[in-house]
Amino acid sequence: GQNIDQPTEMTATEGAIVQINCTYQTSGFNGLFWYQQHAGEAPTFLSYNVLDGLEEKGRFSSFLSRSKGYSYLLLKELQMKDSASYLCAVRDMTGGSYIPTFGRGTSLIVHP
Amino acid sequence: KAGVTQTPRYLIKTRGQQVTLSCSPISGHRSVSWYQQTPGQGLQFLFEYFSETQRNKGNFPGRFSGRQFSNSRSEMNVSTLELGDSALYLCASSLVGGQGGTEAFFGQGTRLTVV
Numbered sequence: 001g002q003n004i005d006q007p008t009e010m011t012a013t014e015g016a017i018v019q020i021n022c023t024y025q026t027s028g029f030n031g032l033f034w035y036q037q038h039a040g041e042a043p044t045f046l047s048y049n050v051l052d053g054l055e056e057k058g059r060f061s062s063f064l065s066r067s068k069g070y071s072y073l074l075l076k077e078l079q080m081k082d083s084a085s086y087l088c089a090v091r092d093m094t095g096g097s098y099i100p101t102f103g104r105g106t107s108l109i110v111h112p
Numbered sequence: 113k114a115g116v117t118q119t120p121r122y123l124i125k126t127r128g129q130q131v132t133l134s135c136s137p138i139s140g141h142r143s144v145s146w147y148q149q150t151p152g153q154g155l156q157f158l159f160e161y162f163s164e165t166q167r168n169k170g171n172f173p174g175r176f177s178g179r180q181f182s183n184s185r186s187e188m189n190v191s192t193l194e195l196g197d198s199a200l201y202l203c204a205s206s207l208v209g210g211q212g213g214t215e216a217f218f219g220q221g222t223r224l225t226v227v
Contacts, residue, residue, distance in 0.1 A: 031214075042202060042218035043155070087155065091213075097168040098210050100145075102155040 004103035006088050011109045012078055020073045020106045022088030030098055034062050034073045035087040037105065043087060046073065075108075083110045114139065116205050116219035124225045130191040133222045135203035137184050143167075143209025144186040145216065146178060149200040160209055161186050167210050190224075198226045 003025045012018040024032070031050040035043035047055055049064035049071060061074040075082055085105040091098055117136040125131050137144050145168075146158040157170040161180035180186040184205075190197055200223050204216040 042220050045215045045217070048214045089155075097170075098160075099168060099170055100157050102157075104154045 004088055004090055004101060006086075006103040006106045008104070009107045009109070011111065014078055014080060014110055014112050016078050017074065017076050018078060018108065020075075020086050020088075020108065022071045022073070022103060024069050024071075024088075024090045024103075026069070026090055026092040026101075028093035029066060029090065030093055031091045032062075032064055032071050033089040033091070033100065034060075034071075035089065035102075036084050037087060038084045046086075078110050080110050080112070083108060116203060116217050118201075118203055118219035118222050120222060121220065122223045122225075124227060125193050126227055127193055127195060129193050130189060131193060131224060133188045133190075133201055133203075133224075135186045135188070135205075135219060137186070137203075137205030138217055141205040141207055141217075142184055143206045143213060143216075144180060144184065145204045145206075145209060146186070146188050147202045147204065148172075149202060149221070150198075155202070158188070162209055193226045195226050198224060200224075 006022045033048050034046040036046050037043040047062035054063045059076045064071045085107050087105045088103040089100045091100040119134045143162045145160040147155050149155045160168040164180045175191045178188045200221045202218050202221045204218045206213045206216040
């Protein structure tokens, strides 16, 4: 099984930078994902990390350290529309199956 | 390019009944995964189908089953419904999924209420 921890809620100001952390424990790591989910909508894919390091995609970046069981999602130049829940998910190999396990999500509130 | 389509969007069922949900993936995608999302447990993986075969399975009881057709459309079935099965059921499609899957696209979900 897995244990994924991320903060429940964060607040930030429009135009600022925010970092959402995710820590995990797994025995058969096979990739880490970040998803964004607006209230009442389906999750949308943001990033995928399987090797250590930083992946940058526009205003969003995701970092992974496998040895530390740690990832973060960095959001720059925050906009009001970035107010959403951010889900960290780890895929691992368990009993022959590749299972993605999701954290409970971090609710980000961006205020003017 | 059409997105992932799930039907129906909303469903109300009685305890003990069974239900079938449908998911049509993005054209060309062969992997379909199903998830249950509840306020209490968050998003949980049910199973994944690829080329009509269940390839990966989460930790849900046997009342939850699925299948995939040759056109990659997938159905999920829940038998002997319990109140705790009330949830948003999401499906996600990807090109290859499984071990090699990177990006997945979610449908809008089916909101199931068991009374």
